[in-house]
Amino acid sequence: EDKVVQSPLSLVVHEGDTVTLNCSYEVTNFRSLLWYKQEKKAPTFLFMLTSSGIEKKSGRLSSILDKKELFSILNITATQTGDSAIYLCTGAGSYQLTFGKGTKLSVIP
């Protein structure tokens, strides 16, 4: 059975801190790993990673995939209160996505 495990489940940091969110996966016919940010109901897309060792960046967010260790991290530097959300890691198999339970990030002023 496909599985995606995220850690920590929740995290509280102060504005300006840097955080690292972790994701390990076991996905049959793995194609890609995706990160989503969920603030209210619908997740919004952040990154899609298909190749090992290539960092993807978007502003203060970056992510990298290790296909040998079946692992990905999402980094957020200089956190802001607007970064407070649940961050979902998702493994994509042949056509189905398997979601982790998410990391709830709270950034306090």
Place this chain on the structure above:
Amino acid sequence: GAGVSQSPSNKVTEKGKDVELRCDPISGHTALYWYRQSLGQGLEFLIYFQGNSAPDKSGLPSDRFSAERTGGSVSTLTIQRTQQEDSAVYLCASSLRRAGDSYEQYFGPGTRLTVT
């Protein structure tokens, strides 16, 4: 263009009643997914439609759940004889037919279902 839309946004129903949830995918997206998010849980896959192929129903939790997609566009998720454990946010997503490694799914705003 318009994103994925879902209706209703909130639904409160009594235990034992049937409910229908609607999803309008992005125009031109041939793949459509239903997910469920219960309190404190990750997203749970329910069902997947791809074009005119038979849907993958492997994630439906019981035979009280069914879904259809008419004309390759709008989809309806039906829950019969609702139970309290059905209370969750039901999310719909759509994507372009798989091309290469593209799996970006666009999510609707969800329907919050509360069964009393």
